[in-house]
Amino acid sequence: MEYRKFNNTIIARIDKGEEILDKIKDISIKENIKLANVNALGATNDFTVGVFKTAEKKYYSNTFKGDFEIVSLTGTINTMNGEFYTHIHMSAGDADGKVFGGHLNRAIVSATCEIVIHIIEGTVDRQLDEEIGLNLFQF
């Protein structure tokens, strides 16, 4: 992975074999990012995405392997108890162009991944909402 910061924007290249959430964390900690909006495109050959079953307050996950193009990756970087937190959803198309996605648990880059991080000056923390069962933005 390599990246460069231009004012409040970071452009990163995540490389073959690297995991996307790991690298977003590495950049965020190194650059002390407290609040940001993330988008990306790229290719993955192994990714796990979840769907939150609201009645059970639990994530169920699906793992996909093969040649996939990441067609959307959208999310936020912020904090929980002042520490790094990221929440990313991703979808990717297979060899027939069929698209699969959900809440991103892990994605291994197969060729390259190009990430754009828009840093926002400010902070938003998270707190566990027990009724929902998730860590939600706390304003």
Added chain:
Amino acid sequence: MEYRKFNNTIIARIDKGEEILDKIKDISIKENIKLANVNALGATNDFTVGVFKTAEKKYYSNTFKGDFEIVSLTGTINTMNGEFYTHIHMSAGDADGKVFGGHLNRAIVSATCEIVIHIIEGTVDRQLDEEIGLNLFQF
């Protein structure tokens, strides 16, 4: 729904049971937003998306219910005759990770939705294009 504004960026949390387009409208009117770019992620259990049949100049819609993760939500906020207007497309993944989407008519949040609104200083109005059958950007 709650949100905070940081310079030209709004970070919002839309809550369970709330409709996404309604809340985008509420924020836009309260903050007097004339032009913006929107992206979001979250979870919905009931959403309707349309496809525009160009030959008929008419939208046909599909409604999806169940546990879905919003994997992409992209759009613009601007004006038509000086009044609030928003145009959003959305896609969401089901329990198997299969993704469905189109022109967003309505989406009810099931757990949470995290929206980022990038406000742009300027205005772009819309006008009905009778040949196309849609309200298009007018420069």
Added chain:
Amino acid sequence: MEYRKFNNTIIARIDKGEEILDKIKDISIKENIKLANVNALGATNDFTVGVFKTAEKKYYSNTFKGDFEIVSLTGTINTMNGEFYTHIHMSAGDADGKVFGGHLNRAIVSATCEIVIHIIEGTVDRQLDEEIGLNLFQF
């Protein structure tokens, strides 16, 4: 196609019959864009998206025709050997809401396409990575 520039953001309308990558190139060259992040929504009735088979270092493409809504279009504009380069991935939903996508080769607009280009002050060039078989960000 028409567009307007507001500080570091370009809002564009791509019109029926026009090809999206062509118009992104036209805007980029006219405005001398060296680095940017792109997102869009709209409608297409003819698009080709590829998937990169990493073992073969080769793109395979799928072409889709009919009424489709572009649900995600994400990418970067930068340079290779100082010249314009863009890398875009796209997905679109059909009349049943099923979503298909990948690396964007071409997409013909059927009704309208609304593009937002966030210009970043700086430059990132590309270089062919022979191991991967793609032109990657060079920092």
